[in-house]
Amino acid sequence: MKYLYIVAAIALIISFVKDKKKTLKGIKRGLKKFQKILPKYLMLLVIISIVLLLSEDFIIKYLNQGNILIGTLSSVIIGSVTMMPGFIAYPLSGVLLEKGVAYIIIGGFVTSLMLVGVVTYPVEKEYFGKKLTILRNLFGFLIAVGIAIGIGLFYGEVL
């Protein structure tokens, strides 16, 4: 994140030296977009904080079951409706792995977590419109299933 501030600062300096007026216009435009979308982002944070209450125990319980098919399907669904930062998701995946959960299930969970954003819908639809947002997430779901199956095949967990 520090890196982003440095990049932004350097870009601002270069831009300012080249053209003062244009730079101010750019800043103004950026901030206008920011303040317009900010309430949506805050709303998203509120939703995520509530969803995260779905505790790790719940996820471990649901993903740590014998059946590969049910496990994979629920991993992709749970991953789609939840949202958590990597520094929580990966240690959690490590715990799952230790408990003997299959890679295909972990793969489904991790990919859909990143790829399908049911909770990010309010923000995404502002930029992509409803239709594209819904279809894009649907395809994301399919991609997550595809990646999970590929991982499962590779680790010899299916077939």
Next chain:
Amino acid sequence: MKKRIMEYFVFFVFVAFIGISFLIDFNFGQNMGRNFYIFAKDMVLILPPAFILIGLFDVWVSRKTVENSFGKKSGVMKYIYAIGLAATTVGGTFVAFPVANALYHKGAGYDSIITYVTAASLFMIPMSIMEASILGIKFTALRLGLSIPLIIISANILKFIFNKNNYKLPEVE
């Protein structure tokens, strides 16, 4: 003005609820507050410089440049550009959505922006490093390798659907 305040209403109610929870030691609300803090400190701080950069992009980068790299004329290279840009986008999809929208309005095609956004959620470099250290390099390499063809195929299907319908992305001023 009134409308703008209304947009923050839920957020204020939430903050008040968290505040009260900490005062009366209400566990459920306290946990929610902690979750909120984890995300807020990362996300909210990332947004201002990201939007400044988007604003600068808007005034400096010409339509022609974007069209040449992300538009119809750009062949396979647009996927490489899109994935490269995605891997270096800090903040994942939260930042990628507005960037994709800005690219689109400068002439980028649906396939490019969808590849970009999808890759932005899967290719985050710091996250992938963490993943490899916990789940193994093999797992990470598999996940990333499998995702590239799937991302490009689905981006092209979506492009086909949305170009046919003459769909336009919302303009965010």
